[in-house]
Amino acid sequence: MSLTITEKILAAAAGKKSVRPGELVNVKVDLVLGNDITAPMAIQEFEKIGVPEVFDRDRVVLIPDHFVPNKDIKSAEQAKILRDFARRQKLTHYFEVGRMGIEHCLLPEEGLVGPGDVVVGADSHTCTYGALGAFSTGVGSTDLAAAMALGEIWLKVPASLKFIYYGELPPWVGGKDLILYTIGDIGVDGAAYQAMEFTGPAIAKLSMDGRFTMANMAVEAGAKNGIVPPDEITREYVQGRAKRPYQFYASDPDAEYAKVYEYDVSEMEPAVAFPHLPENVRPVSTAGHVKIDQAVIGSCTNGRLEDLRLAARVLADKKVHPDVRLIVIPGTQKIYLQALQEGLIKIFVEAGAAVSTPTCGPCLGGYMGVLAAGERCVATTNRNFVGRMGHRESEVYLSNPAVAAASAIAGWIVSPKEVL
Amino acid sequence: MQLQGKAWKFGDDIDTDAIIPARYLNTTDPEELAGHCMEDADPEFPRKVRPGDIIVAGKNFGSGSSREHAPLAIKAAGVSCVIARSYARIFYRNAFNIGLPIFEAPEAAERIQPGDMLAVDAAKGIIINLSRGEEYRATPIPPFMQEIISAGGLINYVKKQKKSTG
Numbered sequence: 001m002s003l004t005i006t007e008k009i010l011a012a013a014a015g016k017k018s019v020r021p022g023e024l025v026n027v028k029v030d031l032v033l034g035n036d037i038t039a040p041m042a043i044q045e046f047e048k049i050g051v052p053e054v055f056d057r058d059r060v061v062l063i064p065d066h067f068v069p070n071k072d073i074k075s076a077e078q079a080k081i082l083r084d085f086a087r088r089q090k091l092t093h094y095f096e097v098g099r100m101g102i103e104h105c106l107l108p109e110e111g112l113v114g115p116g117d118v119v120v121g122a123d124s125h126t127c128t129y130g131a132l133g134a135f136s137t138g139v140g141s142t143d144l145a146a147a148m149a150l151g152e153i154w155l156k157v158p159a160s161l162k163f164i165y166y167g168e169l170p171p172w173v174g175g176k177d178l179i180l181y182t183i184g185d186i187g188v189d190g191a192a193y194q195a196m197e198f199t200g201p202a203i204a205k206l207s208m209d210g211r212f213t214m215a216n217m218a219v220e221a222g223a224k225n226g227i228v229p230p231d232e233i234t235r236e237y238v239q240g241r242a243k244r245p246y247q248f249y250a251s252d253p254d255a256e257y258a259k260v261y262e263y264d265v266s267e268m269e270p271a272v273a274f275p276h277l278p279e280n281v282r283p284v285s286t287a288g289h290v291k292i293d294q295a296v297i298g299s300c301t302n303g304r305l306e307d308l309r310l311a312a313r314v315l316a317d318k319k320v321h322p323d324v325r326l327i328v329i330p331g332t333q334k335i336y337l338q339a340l341q342e343g344l345i346k347i348f349v350e351a352g353a354a355v356s357t358p359t360c361g362p363c364l365g366g367y368m369g370v371l372a373a374g375e376r377c378v379a380t381t382n383r384n385f386v387g388r389m390g391h392r393e394s395e396v397y398l399s400n401p402a403v404a405a406a407s408a409i410a411g412w413i414v415s416p417k418e419v420l
Numbered sequence: 421m422q423l424q425g426k427a428w429k430f431g432d433d434i435d436t437d438a439i440i441p442a443r444y445l446n447t448t449d450p451e452e453l454a455g456h457c458m459e460d461a462d463p464e465f466p467r468k469v470r471p472g473d474i475i476v477a478g479k480n481f482g483s484g485s486s487r488e489h490a491p492l493a494i495k496a497a498g499v500s501c502v503i504a505r506s507y508a509r510i511f512y513r514n515a516f517n518i519g520l521p522i523f524e525a526p527e528a529a530e531r532i533q534p535g536d537m538l539a540v541d542a543a544k545g546i547i548i549n550l551s552r553g554e555e556y557r558a559t560p561i562p563p564f565m566q567e568i569i570s571a572g573g574l575i576n577y578v579k580k581q582k583k584s585t586g
Contacts, residue, residue, distance in 0.1 A: 024562075024564050037442075037445045037487065037489075038486060038487065038488070040448055041448045041488055041489070044448070045575050048575050048579075049575055049578055049579055049582065050579065050582070051582060066442075066445075067445075067446060071446070072446060074446035074447055075446040078446060078447075078448075122486055122488075123485075123486055124484065124485050124486040124510055126486075138486040138510050139486060139510060139513065140486050140487075140488040140510060140513060140514035140517060140518075141488040141514075142488060142514065142517035142518060142573070142574050142575060143513060143514075143517060143574065145574075145575065146574055146575070146578045149578060149582070150578065150581070150582075154564070188433055188480060188483060189433070189479060189480040189483065189506065189508070192480065192506070192508070192509065193509050219484075222480060222483065222508055222509070224509055277433060364437070364442035364445075364485070365437075365441065365442050365443055366442055366443070366445075370443075383435075383437070383484060385435045385437045385438065385484060386435075386437070386438055386460050386461070387437055387438070387441050387460035388437050388442075390443075392441075392459075392460045392463075
């Protein structure tokens, strides 16, 4: 029987020859993940189950990244719950401030997730690892607690949607733009409960960082997982990093899809998602005169090295507009260091940007760039919901890093070519 | 289980940031979360909601983040159940896992008006609109989810599993 890559991974993890969309399966997980917001609740539930230890101390990863370095006393208490639990359980992979990163930038970088894995994390953007050809999905704290105890989880096999991207990417157009246009096309529930499989010549040429961005935002279309069939680009990325054996899966040529979408990327220009839904997507040239107060470059969506390089190319020898605060947040300590060595951080600081240690901070309106009533921000993050970055009367516009950098210079939302 | 209360109506795509803004996620205390429930969708809601009241919404309710604080805040606010046209998948799982009854009922979501008095037979999935004299049916809950509910939530279900496998 012909299967998609998602079905093959789930079948293997369920110990079955094949699975069908809609089928309930109990699958073994390769890795489970929690952060400083979701794990404290999971730990509380885990203790109720009454098992003394997690199923495998090498496969339960805890990363404080949302409100750390601790933003207030309550956050400090939450982070402490994580730290204490990690010590008590002797978890191999607990990442402390100064050695950590935004979880979805950090796990692939550390080689803790790989092709063919089944990963569940108590964070909706856990779907990011699909970029490596893994099945990876977000769950809540109680599901995380059960997975920490059992090393398995029940899942409904999703039907798959196939997205084929043809053509050559124009300058300043990347993974962020492809996923924004796709969400704009199918809507914020256009892939609800389904798998989004990203394929085609444009994806075959897309960098790993661009693929992470695309898979990351699959949840913004309601998807259970996003997935990119692994290839040589994947192999190059995981070789030398992977801490466990990995396996490449591929969809059968005649696998069944609930729907197939095809796009030509050749004529695309950078995309901007207007408030208050990621589906409100327009080409940047039609954005009109949107004056901004803040720009944020970072997050699990666009806090990787390629993103910082793009932003630095735009910001080199330029100054941030006097009315704009630009905040740049490298996704991990390694990315930070690499950006430092490449001179990117110097470019940001000289341009007048604030550069921060890795944190989710402003993306979810936690800290490090919360918006006042009436303020507008262009951000490389993933959500522009009401109140997402602060006051319920503030606004967030989603874009790629080059557009965010260009807009920080101009003072309103513009294409990079307008400032170069 | 018979649930009864007044309808609070919301639109489509009510995300978890609207249900419980992230600025309050530095706690897991249900009472504290309840005090800010639905605040960014309707600032009056936390103050005016009464025990038993029912949230009625459009499509894709609970989209966005995986925060279990969202169904927890709704439950702790005294809301007896949620009726929506459809749900985002993580919220759907979370609601069952923590024991917040939710119903997928497109007709109910469309017909019910703000302030309508509703009575819900949770086991049968029948929603009665006492204000309008109408009856709607919810999509049946998948059998496996029913097992989780009858076990008393996911944690109790897992406990049982652990016992049986030794």
